[in-house]
Amino acid sequence: MSMTRRDFARLGAGIWMATTAEAQPLARTIPEARSADAQQAHGSSQPWYRTIKRIGQTNFNEMDAKSNKVDVWADYWASARVQAVALSVSGPVAFYPSKVPFFHHSPYLEGRDLFGECVHAAKKRGIRVYARMSPDIQWTDPQLLETHPLWFRHNQDGSLQSSAPNIAFTCTxxxxxxKQQPAIIHELNANYDIDGVYMNGWPTIQVCYCDNCKEIGDPHSAAYRAMLMNRVEELINLYKATVLEKSPDNFYSCNLGGGLKESGLEQWRLTRDALWYTADNQSRSGVVAPIWQDAQQVKFARALMGDRPVAAVTASYGRAGQIMWRQVTDTTAEPTCRMAQTAAAGGIVWYHWLGLEQGFQEDRRWQAPGRDFLSWHAKNDAHFHNKRSLSKVAIVASSRSVTAYKAPYPEDRTDHLEGMYAALVEARIPFDFVHDEDLNAKRLAGYSALILPNVALLSDAQTQALEQYVQTGGSLLATFQTGLFDEHGTPRSDFALGKLFGIQKAGEPVRSSSQKTDPIGAIHLQSIRKRGPLSEGFEETTWIAGPVWRQPIAPSADADMTFIKPYPVYPPEAVYQREVPSDLPSIVAREAGSSRLVYMAGDMDSSFWRLDHPDLGRQIANAVRWILKDSNAVDVSGDGLIEVIAWETESGFAVHMLNYTGANAYRGHMRKPATLTEQQVRVVLPNGARIRKASLLYKGESAKFTQNGNIVTITVPTVGLYEVLGLEV
Ligand SMILES: [Zn+2]
Known part of the structure; x- marks a missing residue:
């Protein structure tokens, strides 16, 4: 039956309200007790999905319905020692003889139950199974189009939004x-021994002109977006409740994409009651993109989820930006490097291939890297169950400062975060993300310092939380327009944190710009006023590179560095400083009690990201080291580009070293990172812990270590693609 506009209005009345009469009974069906079979070794009463660390997935295509590779498939994932597999239920094509109307069977299925066979084969090998649905797409059956035209997303000209022949996107x-998705979940619950449901391809920011959506209004408008988010939140709750009807230990997860841009979704809101998070950026986002994007998306997802599970999908196939070789293996080190990043950042490794028949017939090269990494991981499983991060500094990630910030520049607003991430990786300082909705004493207690990379929008409550953090001894580094707007993006007359930093706004942001006739741009420089920790490494110069944008603040005799006005860069005869360095501060630093406070009056972070001048990276690293004082718990010194991530684990401690040293760290695909020699690791242990054994887990060797008091030192002779220093107590 098609939904009339009146039906839609009725439906809407229930959906747009935050709490509906229908939703509440569903919520009450979630029992609190945990079933005995889900009890795991790691944590006595944890459901299974909170303790697993490895997942495999072979996405089926409709022709796979006649594949005879079920046992080969199950044997492979068993050999890789995955604990669960994601198994295609699908959206436009069913892989089992579904009785749900309009759930189109694969034409190759011919009554077979491929899904059921796979569930059985996996279970026989002790592997959990969760159903992978795809509500975002549907078969364009002529009868369905006539019966339920509103199921489909429409373009303005009335055409369907299609991604493949006979398949079109659906309207949320x-x-x-x-109705349709809960019906499918009910059918799965009734007939199969599944352990959860994951929905791919949804939710998304849709643009739809179906008759329903036309009534709501412009699909690009804020009002439409708000209704869409309400609808998504309600549906997530509905699906979760329907999945949990089978067992309170099953999980439901949708696909929120992942990463700093949050796929345009209100991720904080949509994850408040989430059981688990699927980070689905499967490979680098562009041909030019940094190698560490997977570690970054897992760290960001952890800021949303806390100690709830985060799984990150790694593609084993080739991709370069918008181009995909979907059934050709990426034979570089990239897939292994991404799995290592997920593991290091505390996520569940989820390795992925497309094609049951193709993956075990045509291109089989993806198998060995997955089996090698995952089975190695299984052997060392105990070192990947983290109790808490050893990072002493966290970057505050503010969604609103990305989405609602009226920036003076046209470039990406996440560049501030990217620049800060890059500077900290280069400096080898372990760090986490903290979400700006999560600024409270409990969440911030473990950190000596917070970084605010142009967190332009700050509410009064957030301001107070940061002031309180400083009162209790926390330190801050902020850049550019941090706190110059309220939470709605309305400009404040002065910095919200002005008193803390001892700064006052003195005008609107200024861009260093070139002459119109001069194609080469000049840029601000920074004059070094004070020598000390903030100018470390700049001993042989009186000035350093500056940022593109500066935020004018009131002159201060106390500034560590000040701006030098841009001057021509051509012809050489004109390249000289016309005026003495200004008294306009570029960086101010102060101490208040035991707190240290640094403000950078420019976009040092995003300029570092966009232009890559090492002075800016060093300036940021100097400032972070200064505000950290001596609290950084893990130092790894030596040559090379390494991301260091460290944890207190259930078996002791783990120091992860992700080696990014190679020609393709920022572009394309990492072939094989250069093997690094001697890395000196120094770990400051908490709580008087005694180490009894140290191992280099990736190499599979024990390591010689020295412990003096609470300080452990180890020389790691070489680091290949990845190393984990496991310290057992
Ligand atoms: Zn629509």
Whole structure:
């Protein structure tokens, strides 16, 4: 039955309200007790999905319905020692003889139950199974189009939004979501021994002109977006409740994409009651993109989820930006490097290939890297169960400062975060993300310092939380327009944190710009006023590179560095400083009690990201080291580009070293990172812990270590693609 506009209005009344009469009974069906079979070795009463660390997935295509590779498939994932597999239920094509109307069977299925066979084969090998649904797409059956036209997303000209022949995208506002998907989940619950449901391809920011959506209004408008988010939140709750009807230990997860841009979704809101998070950026986002994007998305997801599970998908196939070789293996070190990043950052490794028949017939090269890494990981499983991060500094990630910030520049607003990330990786300082919705004493207690990379939007409550953090001894580094707007993006007359930093706004941001006739741009420089920790490494110069944008603040005799006005860069005869360095501060630093406070009056972070001048990276690293004082718990010194991530684990401590040293660290695909020699590791242990054994887990060797008091030192002779120093107590 098609949904009329009146039906839609009725549906809407229930959906747009935050709490509905329908939603509440569903919520009450979630029992609190945990079933005995889900009890795991790691944590006595944890459901299974909170303790697993390895997942495999072979996505099926419709022709796979006639594949005879079920046992080969199950044997492979068993050999890789995965603890669960994601198994295709699918959206436009069913891989089992579903009785749900309009759930189109693969034409190759011919009554077979491929899904059921795979569930059985996996279970026989002790592997959990969760159903991988795909509500975002649907078969364009002529009868379906006539019966449920509103199930489909429409373009303005009335055409369907299609991604493949006979397949089109679906509209989130329709009963395809509120009725059809729960019907499929009920059928799965009734007939199969599944352990959860994951929904791919949804939610997304859709642009739809179906009759329902036309009534709501412009799909690009804020009002439409708000209704869409309400609808998504309601549906997530509905699906979760439906999945949990089978067992309270099953999980539901949708696909929120992942990463700093949050796929345009209100991720904080949508993850408040989430059981688990799927980070689905499977490979680098562009041909030019840093190698560490997977570690970054897992760290960011952890800021949303806390100690709830985060799984990150690694593609084993080739991709370069918008181009995909979907059934050709990426034979570089990239897939292994991404799995290592997930493991290091505390996520569940999820390795992925497309094609049951193709993956075990045509291109089989993806198998060895997955089996090698995952089975190695299984052997060392105990070292990947983390109790808490050893990072002493966290970057505050503010969604609103990305989405609602009226920046003076046209470039990406996440560049501030990217620049800070890059500077900290280069400096080998372990760090986490903290979400700006999570600024409270409990969450911040473990950190000596917070970094605010142009957190332009700050509410009064957030300001107070940061002031309180400083009162209790926390330190801050902020850049550019941090706190110059309230939470709605309305400009403040002065910095919200002005008193803390001892700064006052003195005008609007200024861009260093070139002459119109001069194609080469000049830029601000920074004059060094004070010598000390903030100018370390700049001993042989009186000035350093500056940022593109500066935020004018009131002159201060106390500034560590000040701006030098840009001057021509051509012809050489004109390249000289016309005026003495200004008294306009570029960086101010002060101490208040035991707190240290640094403000950078420019976009040092995003300029570092966009232009890559090492002075800016060093300036940021100097400032972070100064505000950390001596609290950094883990130091790894030596040559090479390494991301250091460290944890207190269930078996002791783990120091992860992700080696990014190679020609393709920022572009394309890492072939094989250069093997690094001697890395000196120094770990400051908490709570008087005694180390009894140290191992280089990736190499599979024990390591000689020295412990003096609470300080452990180890020389790691070489680091290849990855190393984990496991310290057992
Ligand atoms: Zn629509």
């Amino acid at each position: 506002m329709s009963e395809h979501y509120s």
